[in-house]
Protein backbone atom coordinates (compact mmCIF):
# COMPACT_ATOMS: atom_id res chain seq x y z
CA UNK A 1 0.00 0.00 0.00
CA UNK A 2 1.14 3.54 -0.75
CA UNK A 3 1.74 5.53 2.39
CA UNK A 4 0.05 8.90 2.78
CA UNK A 5 2.47 11.81 2.35
CA UNK A 6 1.90 14.71 4.73
CA UNK A 7 3.17 18.27 4.99
CA UNK A 8 2.18 19.78 8.33
CA UNK A 9 2.98 23.32 9.44
CA UNK A 10 3.63 23.71 13.17
CA UNK A 11 3.04 27.39 13.82
CA UNK A 12 4.22 27.11 17.45
CA UNK A 13 3.60 30.17 19.65
CA UNK A 14 3.18 32.53 16.70
CA UNK A 15 0.38 34.43 14.94
CA UNK A 16 -2.62 36.13 16.46
CA UNK A 17 -6.03 35.05 15.20
CA UNK A 18 -6.17 37.50 12.29
CA UNK A 19 -2.71 36.53 11.03
CA UNK A 20 -3.56 32.85 11.45
CA UNK A 21 -6.68 33.32 9.39
CA UNK A 22 -4.73 35.15 6.67
CA UNK A 23 -2.06 32.46 6.50
CA UNK A 24 -4.61 29.65 6.36
CA UNK A 25 -6.46 31.50 3.60
CA UNK A 26 -3.26 31.89 1.56
CA UNK A 27 -2.36 28.22 2.01
CA UNK A 28 -5.77 26.80 1.21
CA UNK A 29 -6.13 29.08 -1.81
CA UNK A 30 -3.07 27.65 -3.53
CA UNK A 31 -2.93 23.98 -2.66
CA UNK A 32 -1.70 21.86 -5.56
CA UNK A 33 -4.25 19.72 -7.31
CA UNK A 34 -4.12 16.29 -5.71
CA UNK A 35 -4.33 17.92 -2.28
CA UNK A 36 -7.04 20.41 -3.21
CA UNK A 37 -9.11 17.56 -4.59
CA UNK A 38 -8.95 15.79 -1.25
CA UNK A 39 -6.88 12.84 -2.46
CA UNK A 40 -5.83 10.39 0.23
CA UNK A 41 -2.24 10.02 -0.88
CA UNK A 42 -1.04 13.56 -0.21
CA UNK A 43 -2.33 15.65 2.63
CA UNK A 44 -1.60 19.01 4.19
CA UNK A 45 -2.11 20.14 7.77
CA UNK A 46 -1.61 23.22 9.88
CA UNK A 47 -1.19 23.46 13.62
CA UNK A 48 -2.10 26.92 14.95
CA UNK A 49 -2.19 27.80 18.65
CA UNK A 50 -5.21 26.55 20.59
CA UNK A 51 -6.83 29.96 20.54
CA UNK A 52 -6.47 30.33 16.77
CA UNK A 53 -7.94 26.92 15.89
CA UNK A 54 -11.37 28.42 15.69
CA UNK A 55 -10.21 31.24 13.39
CA UNK A 56 -9.28 28.80 10.63
CA UNK A 57 -12.41 26.72 11.02
CA UNK A 58 -14.08 28.02 7.83
CA UNK A 59 -11.72 25.79 5.80
CA UNK A 60 -12.07 22.77 7.96
CA UNK A 61 -14.04 19.81 6.64
CA UNK A 62 -13.98 16.25 7.93
CA UNK A 63 -12.00 15.10 4.90
CA UNK A 64 -9.78 18.14 4.33
CA UNK A 65 -8.26 19.32 2.03
CA UNK A 66 -6.69 21.24 4.92
CA UNK A 67 -6.28 19.22 8.11
CA UNK A 68 -6.24 21.01 11.40
CA UNK A 69 -4.01 19.97 14.30
CA UNK A 70 -3.55 21.31 17.81
CA UNK A 71 0.04 21.52 19.04
CA UNK A 72 -0.70 19.43 22.11
CA UNK A 73 -3.58 17.71 23.90
CA UNK A 74 -4.36 16.75 27.48
CA UNK A 75 -3.39 13.34 28.82
CA UNK A 76 -6.92 12.78 30.12
CA UNK A 77 -10.40 13.13 28.66
CA UNK A 78 -11.78 15.79 31.01
CA UNK A 79 -11.99 16.94 34.59
CA UNK A 80 -10.22 19.09 37.15
CA UNK A 81 -7.05 19.79 35.18
CA UNK A 82 -6.65 23.57 35.07
CA UNK A 83 -5.22 24.85 31.83
CA UNK A 84 -5.60 21.63 29.89
CA UNK A 85 -7.47 21.12 26.61
CA UNK A 86 -8.89 17.67 26.04
CA UNK A 87 -9.50 15.68 22.87
CA UNK A 88 -13.27 16.26 22.81
CA UNK A 89 -12.65 20.01 23.04
CA UNK A 90 -10.33 19.78 20.04
CA UNK A 91 -12.87 17.84 17.99
CA UNK A 92 -15.52 20.32 19.04
CA UNK A 93 -13.51 23.22 17.61
CA UNK A 94 -12.98 21.35 14.37
CA UNK A 95 -9.47 19.94 14.85
CA UNK A 96 -8.67 16.62 13.22
CA UNK A 97 -5.78 15.82 15.50
CA UNK A 98 -2.91 16.93 17.70
CA UNK A 99 0.86 16.97 17.75
CA UNK A 100 2.03 14.97 20.78
CA UNK A 101 5.44 14.83 22.47
CA UNK A 102 7.11 17.67 20.57
CA UNK A 103 10.65 18.17 21.91
CA UNK A 104 9.74 21.70 22.99
CA UNK A 105 7.07 20.20 25.27
CA UNK A 106 9.49 17.59 26.57
CA UNK A 107 12.36 20.06 27.13
CA UNK A 108 10.63 23.24 28.33
CA UNK A 109 7.60 21.74 30.05
CA UNK A 110 9.00 18.53 31.46
CA UNK A 111 6.77 16.23 29.48
CA UNK A 112 7.84 12.67 30.16
CA UNK A 113 7.63 9.54 28.04
CA UNK A 114 4.82 8.33 30.31
CA UNK A 115 2.79 11.50 29.73
CA UNK A 116 3.38 11.27 26.00
CA UNK A 117 2.15 7.67 26.02
CA UNK A 118 -1.05 8.66 27.84
CA UNK A 119 -1.68 11.53 25.45
CA UNK A 120 -1.25 9.31 22.40
CA UNK A 121 -3.65 6.74 23.82
CA UNK A 122 -6.31 9.21 24.97
CA UNK A 123 -6.24 11.18 21.70
CA UNK A 124 -6.39 8.14 19.40
CA UNK A 125 -9.14 6.57 21.48
CA UNK A 126 -11.13 9.79 21.16
CA UNK A 127 -10.88 9.55 17.36
CA UNK A 128 -8.23 12.21 16.79
CA UNK A 129 -5.18 11.91 14.58
CA UNK A 130 -1.86 12.05 16.39
CA UNK A 131 1.51 13.28 15.16
CA UNK A 132 3.86 11.62 17.64
CA UNK A 133 7.24 13.38 17.77
CA UNK A 134 10.52 11.71 18.67
CA UNK A 135 14.08 12.94 18.30
CA UNK A 136 17.48 13.08 19.97
CA UNK A 137 19.51 16.00 21.31
CA UNK A 138 22.98 16.86 20.05
CA UNK A 139 24.93 15.11 22.84
CA UNK A 140 23.07 11.91 22.22
CA UNK A 141 23.77 12.08 18.49
CA UNK A 142 27.45 12.86 19.13
CA UNK A 143 27.66 9.90 21.50
CA UNK A 144 26.29 7.69 18.73
CA UNK A 145 23.23 6.77 20.80
CA UNK A 146 20.61 8.44 18.61
CA UNK A 147 19.00 5.27 17.31
CA UNK A 148 18.57 3.63 20.71
CA UNK A 149 17.34 6.91 22.21
CA UNK A 150 14.72 7.50 19.54
CA UNK A 151 13.57 3.90 19.57
CA UNK A 152 13.19 4.08 23.34
CA UNK A 153 10.98 7.17 22.96
CA UNK A 154 8.90 5.39 20.32
CA UNK A 155 8.63 2.26 22.38
CA UNK A 156 7.64 4.19 25.53
CA UNK A 157 4.91 5.99 23.59
CA UNK A 158 3.49 3.03 21.71
CA UNK A 159 4.37 -0.34 23.20
CA UNK A 160 1.28 -0.41 25.47
CA UNK A 161 -1.03 0.96 22.79
CA UNK A 162 -3.85 -1.42 21.80
CA UNK A 163 -3.12 -2.63 18.26
CA UNK A 164 -6.58 -1.58 17.04
CA UNK A 165 -5.57 2.06 17.59
CA UNK A 166 -2.69 1.74 15.13
CA UNK A 167 -4.22 3.04 11.92
CA UNK A 168 -3.73 5.85 9.44
CA UNK A 169 -4.66 8.21 12.28
CA UNK A 170 -1.24 7.63 13.80
CA UNK A 171 1.61 9.60 12.20
CA UNK A 172 5.19 9.60 13.49
CA UNK A 173 7.57 12.55 13.14
CA UNK A 174 11.34 12.27 13.57
CA UNK A 175 12.63 15.64 14.67
CA UNK A 176 16.27 15.74 15.79
CA UNK A 177 16.37 18.44 18.46
CA UNK A 178 19.65 19.87 17.17
CA UNK A 179 18.00 20.54 13.79
CA UNK A 180 14.98 22.44 15.11
CA UNK A 181 15.13 26.16 14.40
CA UNK A 182 18.89 25.99 13.90
CA UNK A 183 19.18 25.91 10.12
CA UNK A 184 20.92 22.52 10.44
CA UNK A 185 19.17 19.53 8.95
CA UNK A 186 19.85 15.85 9.20
CA UNK A 187 21.48 14.67 6.00
CA UNK A 188 19.02 12.84 3.78
CA UNK A 189 21.00 9.67 4.54
CA UNK A 190 20.77 10.11 8.30
CA UNK A 191 17.08 10.92 8.12
CA UNK A 192 16.39 7.89 5.94
CA UNK A 193 18.39 5.62 8.26
CA UNK A 194 16.39 6.75 11.28
CA UNK A 195 13.07 6.45 9.47
CA UNK A 196 14.03 2.95 8.45
CA UNK A 197 14.71 2.03 12.11
CA UNK A 198 11.43 3.57 13.23
CA UNK A 199 9.50 1.68 10.56
CA UNK A 200 11.20 -1.58 11.47
CA UNK A 201 10.13 -1.14 15.11
CA UNK A 202 6.57 -0.30 14.06
CA UNK A 203 6.40 -3.36 11.83
CA UNK A 204 7.83 -5.62 14.49
CA UNK A 205 5.22 -4.50 17.02
CA UNK A 206 2.15 -3.93 14.91
CA UNK A 207 2.76 -5.83 11.67
CA UNK A 208 1.64 -4.26 8.38
CA UNK A 209 -0.51 -1.69 10.21
CA UNK A 210 2.70 -0.44 11.82
CA UNK A 211 4.86 -0.63 8.70
CA UNK A 212 2.37 1.48 6.75
CA UNK A 213 2.50 4.50 9.07
CA UNK A 214 3.56 7.81 7.59
CA UNK A 215 6.89 8.91 9.08
CA UNK A 216 7.64 12.61 8.69
CA UNK A 217 10.92 14.44 9.11
CA UNK A 218 11.14 17.78 10.95
CA UNK A 219 14.00 20.16 11.68
CA UNK A 220 14.83 23.21 9.52
CA UNK A 221 12.94 21.91 6.50
CA UNK A 222 12.99 24.58 3.78
CA UNK A 223 12.14 24.73 0.09
CA UNK A 224 15.84 24.24 -0.71
CA UNK A 225 16.32 20.98 1.20
CA UNK A 226 12.91 19.32 1.01
CA UNK A 227 13.44 17.58 -2.35
CA UNK A 228 16.69 15.89 -1.27
CA UNK A 229 15.12 14.72 2.00
CA UNK A 230 12.12 13.29 0.15
CA UNK A 231 14.40 11.53 -2.32
CA UNK A 232 16.27 9.75 0.48
CA UNK A 233 13.51 7.17 0.77
CA UNK A 234 11.36 6.30 3.77
CA UNK A 235 10.54 10.00 4.34
CA UNK A 236 6.79 10.48 3.94
CA UNK A 237 6.73 14.25 4.24
CA UNK A 238 7.50 16.93 6.78
CA UNK A 239 6.62 18.66 10.00
CA UNK A 240 7.65 22.23 9.23
CA UNK A 241 8.26 24.99 11.79
CA UNK A 242 9.70 28.34 10.69
CA UNK A 243 9.09 27.91 6.95
CA UNK A 244 5.40 27.17 7.58
CA UNK A 245 4.87 30.76 8.74
CA UNK A 246 5.26 32.03 5.16
CA UNK A 247 2.60 30.79 2.78
CA UNK A 248 4.83 30.66 -0.28
CA UNK A 249 7.69 28.80 1.42
CA UNK A 250 5.25 26.31 2.94
CA UNK A 251 3.44 25.82 -0.38
CA UNK A 252 6.74 25.23 -2.16
CA UNK A 253 7.50 22.46 0.32
CA UNK A 254 4.00 21.04 -0.21
CA UNK A 255 4.60 21.00 -3.98
CA UNK A 256 7.91 19.19 -3.53
CA UNK A 257 6.24 16.56 -1.37
CA UNK A 258 3.44 16.15 -3.90
CA UNK A 259 5.81 15.79 -6.82
CA UNK A 260 8.24 13.40 -5.10
CA UNK A 261 8.25 10.06 -6.84
Ligand code: 13P
Pocket residue numbers: 010102175179180181182183218219220221239240241242243
Ligand atom coordinates in the same frame (compact mmCIF):
# COMPACT_ATOMS: atom_id res chain seq x y z
P1 13P B 1 11.84 24.35 12.27
O1 13P B 1 11.33 23.94 10.92
O2 13P B 1 11.64 25.80 12.56
O3 13P B 1 13.23 23.87 12.50
O4 13P B 1 10.92 23.59 13.36
C1 13P B 1 10.72 22.23 13.25
C2 13P B 1 9.70 21.80 14.22
O5 13P B 1 9.93 21.82 15.42
C3 13P B 1 8.38 21.37 13.71
O6 13P B 1 7.62 20.78 14.69
